Amino acid sequence: MEISHAKQVINIDEKLTERINELLSHYPADKKKSALLPVLHEVQDAHDNWLSIELQDKVAEILEIKPVEVYEVVTFYTMYNQKPIGKYMFEFCRTSCCCLRGAEDLMDYTCDKLGIKEGETTPDGQFTVVGVECLGACGYAPMLQIGDYYREHLTKEKVDTLIEECKAGKVDLHKQDHYTE
Incomplete structure (x- = not known):
């Protein structure tokens, strides 16, 4: 149908x-x-x-x-999307552990780098950046989820690398092992 x-x-x-x-x-x-x-x-x-x-x-x-x-x-539930999103959705944890370790600044950095605001998608449809509640990986803060797995201990350099890997098509959104550095 x-x-x-x-x-x-x-x-x-x-x-x-x-x-x-x-x-x-x-x-x-x-x-x-x-x-x-x-x-x-x-x-x-x-x-x-x-x-x-x-x-x-x-x-x-x-x-x-x-x-x-x-x-x-x-x-x-934030895991269900009510509008179209980018191919790569960066879901930044914004609860206390991650915020204390700089998650909000990294989310702002990512948005600035991509030229969008939180909750928006890039004009090419490739990236969406959102803040979400606890992803249950407090010991790895700051972190984000992309697809089925986490990126942890984030820095600006790691965000830059992740964006470049996505642009190059090197990020598998459905990996079995969702914990990666």
């Missing part, structure tokens, strides 16, 4: 449907809502890493729940 949208094409293809059904198989048939978080992850991954209202409605339909039940989850 494919629905054209001004901002997003909704495509729940056979492969995604199979994955959703596999996830649903882990829960009682009358408790489909229990699969909401993993289903949202799969659907978001298959749709350029964001969830339009129409796509959220489709998830509600699949799980046989009210659309508001999906909206509540998507608007609560």
Whole structure:
């Protein structure tokens, strides 16, 4: 099924449907809502890493729940994106440990270097910079998450290197080992 949208094409293809059904198989048939978080992850991954209202409605339909039940989850968790984002989203931890070690200054530095403000995406669609709540790596502060893994003990030099690696296509967003220096 494919629905054209001004901002997003909704495509729940056979492969995604199979994955959703596999996830649903882990829960009682009358408790489909229990699969909401993993289903949202799969659907978001298959749709350029964001969830339009129409796509959220489709998830509600699949799980046989009210659309508001999906909206509540998507608007609560920062891991779900409600608008298009860059290919590389730098999620800077901005809780106390990271802030005390300079995370806010590094986030400002990154935004200045990319010519954007926090929450914005570069005109080429490559980078988005956001501040997020605790990523659970306080001993490695300051840090950020990009894709499925962390970059820790950040410095301006490490941020510069990361930006260059992204521009060169050398950053794998879905590595198995998410802890990297």
